[in-house]
Amino acid sequence: ILVSPRRRRMAQLPLTNQLLSHFVDHLCKAAGIDLQLVRTDWPASWEFDHVLCEDVGQLIGRAIAEIHRRRVAEVGVPGRASATCCMDDCRAGLTLSLEGRALSDWRVEGGLAAIDGFVDAWFGEDGRQAGWSSGTNLRQFFDGFAYGAGATIHVTVDKVGNLHHFYEALFRALGDAIRVALELPGGRLPGDSSGLAGECRYDVVVEEDGGDCGVA
Numbered sequence: 001i002l003v004s005p006r007r008r009r010m011a012q013l014p015l016t017n018q019l020l021s022h023f024v025d026h027l028c029k030a031a032g033i034d035l036q037l038v039r040t041d042w043p044a045s046w047e048f049d050h051v052l053c054e055d056v057g058q059l060i061g062r063a064i065a066e067i068h069r070r071r072v073a074e075v076g077v078p079g080r081a082s083a084t085c086c087m088d089d090c091r092a093g094l095t096l097s098l099e100g101r102a103l104s105d106w107r108v109e110g111g112l113a114a115i116d117g118f119v120d121a122w123f124g125e126d127g128r129q130a131g132w133s134s135g136t137n138l139r140q141f142f143d144g145f146a147y148g149a150g151a152t153i154h155v156t157v158d159k160v161g162n163l164h165h166f167y168e169a170l171f172r173a174l175g176d177a178i179r180v181a182l183e184l185p186g187g188r189l190p191g192d193s194s195g196l197a198g199e200c201r202y203d204v205v206v207e208e209d210g211g212d213c214g215v216a
Contacts, residue, residue, distance in 0.1 A: 002036040003063040005185070013037055017052055018122040019133040019164075020141065023171040024056070030085075030175025032186030035060065050137040054144035061148025064178055068098045068149075077183045083176035087169040089161030094170065096177040100150040104143045108157040115139070119163040138167055142174070 006028060012021040013035060028035055071077045084093040108114055116139070121132035146153045153174075160166050179186040 001059045001063055002038045003060075003067065004034045004036075006032050006034045008034070013056075014040065015052065015056065016047070016131070017049055017133050017137075018131065019120055020053055020056065020138065023138070023141075023167050024060070026168050027060075027171040027175040027178075030172045030186065031178040032184045033178075035063075049133060050140045053133075053137045054140040057141035057144025057146075058148035061145035061151065064145075064182070065098065065149045065151075068182055071182050075183075077181065079181055081177040081180035083173045083180065085169040085173040085176060086159075087165040087172070089159070090166040090169050091157075091159040092166065092170040092173055093156040093158075094173040094177050095152075095154040095156075096174070096181055097152040098149060098181060099152065101152050102146045102150050103152045104146040104155070105153065106139070106155045106157070108155075108160070110160070112136075112139075114160050115157060115163060115166060117163065119167060135163055135167070142170075145174070 012018070012025055014037060015021045024035065068077070068079060072079065079098045080096065082093065082095040084091065086092075106112060116136040117134060119133050119135050119138060121129050124130040142153055142155065145151065155170065157166070157170075176186075178184070
């Protein structure tokens with residue numbers, strides 16, 4: 001994996017789990033980093049979604065650990081941060097500490113079952129469903145990140161609605177915490193949108209007929 005400062009709109013990672021790629025994009029926007037996969041001849045175990053999620057987490061975590069090591073040597077950074085993010089009907093908080101102590105701890109109102117179910121699906125060009133992902137697999141990303149980065153992560157979830165929104169909020173929270181802990185420049189670039197679909201655009205046409213006006 002290749003990690004660099006974010007100076008452009010990043011192409012989504014070519015992962016078999018397109019939802020994970022979408023969420024990692026949210027993380028990168030928040031953290032101020034750009035990711036590229038430079039080797040993709042992965043073993044067949046990547047066909048298992050939970051393995052894919054965990055291993056991508058480990059890859060990104062290991063890269064963040066190396067950035068942390070270099071930042072400490074060069075300028076000194078806090079190495080710790082907390083962030084809380086919301087997305088529509090969901091809110092999640094995350095505390096991160098980069099001290100070589102790998103742990104991923106979850107506190108979820110209503111228990112883990114509240115975030116472990118069906119999250120969303122994606123579709124091919126023919127309109128047919130091409131895949132889907134569950135929360136129980138996406139959570140493996142955070143376990144893998146903790147292991148790869150040698151990071152302690154505490155996740156606190158107090159409001160869960162649509163699980164797609166929940167994981168967008170959670171990946172953003174991790175990105176925000178990484179940015180603050182490493183004192184990286186961040187923020188959305190010109191043209192960035194909040195999600196995959198882009199900006200909402202409306203065409204307004206005023207029709208006049210005998211003095212009456214209508215808006216379509």
